[in-house]
Amino acid sequence: MEWRKLKNLIIFILLMVNGFLLVLVAARRGESLRYERSALEGAVQVLEGSGIHVEPSGLSAADSFAPLSAERDLDRELQMAQALLGKGTVQAENRGGGLYLYQNGNGELSVRAGGELSADMAGNPSLLADGGPERHAAGLLKQMGIDAQQLTVTEEEQWTRVRFRQLWNGVPVFSCEVEFTYDCDSLLYSVHGTLLTTDSAAAETGQAMALPTALLRFLEGVTATGDVCSSIQSMQAGYRGTAQPLSGGTRLAPVWLVSTDTAQYYLDGVTGSLTRLSES
Numbered sequence: 001m002e003w004r005k006l007k008n009l010i011i012f013i014l015l016m017v018n019g020f021l022l023v024l025v026a027a028r029r030g031e032s033l034r035y036e037r038s039a040l041e042g043a044v045q046v047l048e049g050s051g052i053h054v055e056p057s058g059l060s061a062a063d064s065f066a067p068l069s070a071e072r073d074l075d076r077e078l079q080m081a082q083a084l085l086g087k088g089t090v091q092a093e094n095r096g097g098g099l100y101l102y103q104n105g106n107g108e109l110s111v112r113a114g115g116e117l118s119a120d121m122a123g124n125p126s127l128l129a130d131g132g133p134e135r136h137a138a139g140l141l142k143q144m145g146i147d148a149q150q151l152t153v154t155e156e157e158q159w160t161r162v163r164f165r166q167l168w169n170g171v172p173v174f175s176c177e178v179e180f181t182y183d184c185d186s187l188l189y190s191v192h193g194t195l196l197t198t199d200s201a202a203a204e205t206g207q208a209m210a211l212p213t214a215l216l217r218f219l220e221g222v223t224a225t226g227d228v229c230s231s232i233q234s235m236q237a238g239y240r241g242t243a244q245p246l247s248g249g250t251r252l253a254p255v256w257l258v259s260t261d262t263a264q265y266y267l268d269g270v271t272g273s274l275t276r277l278s279e280s
Contacts, residue, residue, distance in 0.1 A: 043212035047219055051230060054215070058234035058259075062208035062269050065171070065237065065254035070201040072113060072248035076145075077197045078102065081109045083143040084119060084191065098248050111197060114243025114250055115176065119191035136188070137162045137180040146195060151177065158184040166195055172238035174257050174266070196241065196250060208237070208254040208269030218258060218267050221274030229260035240266055 044054045074092075081102035082090045088104035095101055098113030107121035130136060134153055141148050141164060148164040149172070155161075159181055166176035178193030209217070214235070222229065236259075239252040254269035264277040 039210070039212040040215075043215040047215060047232070050219060050223075052219065052222075052260075053231040055231065055233055058232070058236075059211060059215075060235065060237045060256075061211045062214075062237035062254050062256065063210060065208040065239070065269055067204040067206050067254065067270060068168075068201040068239070068252040069204055069244075070196055070198045070241075070250045070252060072250075073198040074100070076199060077111055080144040080146070080195075080197060081111075083145070084109060084140055085121075098245070109191075112243075113245060113248035115194045115197050115241070116243075117178070117191070117193060117195060117197075121188050121190060133160045133162050133180065133182040133186060136182075136186075137164065140180070140188075141178075145199070148178070159189075160186075168196065168201070168239060168252065172236065172257075173241055173252065174238050174255065175241040194241070196252075198249075201252060204251075206270045209272065211235075214256055214267055214269065214272070217272035218256075218265070218274060221265075221267070221272070225274070225276070227263065227276065229262045231261045232258060233261065234259045235267075237269070 040056075040059075044056065047054050077100065078090065078092055081092070085102065085104050085106045085108075088106060090102050090104045093101045093103075095110075100111050102109045102111070107119060109117060109119040111117045134150065138148075138150065147167040147170070149167060151163045151165050153160065153162050161179050161181050163177060163179045166173045166178070173196065176194050176196055178191060178195055180188060181190045181192075183189050208214075215232075218232070218235075234257075236257045238255060238257060240255040241250045241252050243249075244251055256267040256269060258265040258267055266275040266277065267273075268275075
């Protein structure tokens with residue numbers, strides 16, 4: 001057989017094999033999706049049978065979420081302080097006990113281990129909110145290198161408060177929220193909240209459970225505590241941070257923020273433990 005014909009035959013066989021493998025992978029993927037859909041429908045039916053209506057459109061999965069360990073980065077923290085406080089060299093001072101104070105002529109920022117922070121600008125004229133408090137606060141977060149989503153804007157007497165929640169690779173960190181307060185002249189007065197002051201985090205062992213399992217663990221948890229609810233309005237996947245005093249860093253646990261008609265809960269994505277937050 002001529003080499004050209006043999007080569008064409010080999011190519012044809014390889015194409016057939018690749019096509020077969022592609023069909024096989026697609027079939028298995030389709031089967032997996034059908035199984036996941038069936039499992040979710042089954043879990044919803046179990047909750048419905050227990051008197052808890054579930055809104056499917058409000059559910060989000062966390063299958064790929066793993067616990068993360070984020071170490072404190074003082075260089076990154078200084079850069080954030082410089083972006084927030086504006087023009088003028090920022091001086092850093094270690095106050096002990098994990099507390100660092102950053103200050104220049106525009107104000108001062110204190111940051112504790114775990115990311116709890118408080119800034120006092122006292123309406124410095126150089127921090128005028130051009131374009132309004134919402135736009136100004138979002139711009140400051142961007143300069144600080146923080147990805148965040150706006151939650152609320154509250155106006156009361158002479159103050160305007162804009163609240164944001166930090167995102168980690170696009171995923172909400174429910175424990176990391178920050179509030180910017182502006183006075184009646186649209187001058188930034190103060191900043192309070194908690195932020196992750198690092199750019200990287202290491203994955204730990206473990207992975208979040210599947211959404212159907214999480215629904216059943218929620219039912220198990222509310223039944224065990226005697227709580228009563230008649231509907232799950234949303235179940236949003238994200239992270240919850242816990243300060244690590246010894247290292248100064250933060251551990252991020254995958255969780256669901258479960259909103260019901262009576263209260264909100266954190267459902268730990270790895271252990272399944274349920275923590276009630278507050279009345280709705």
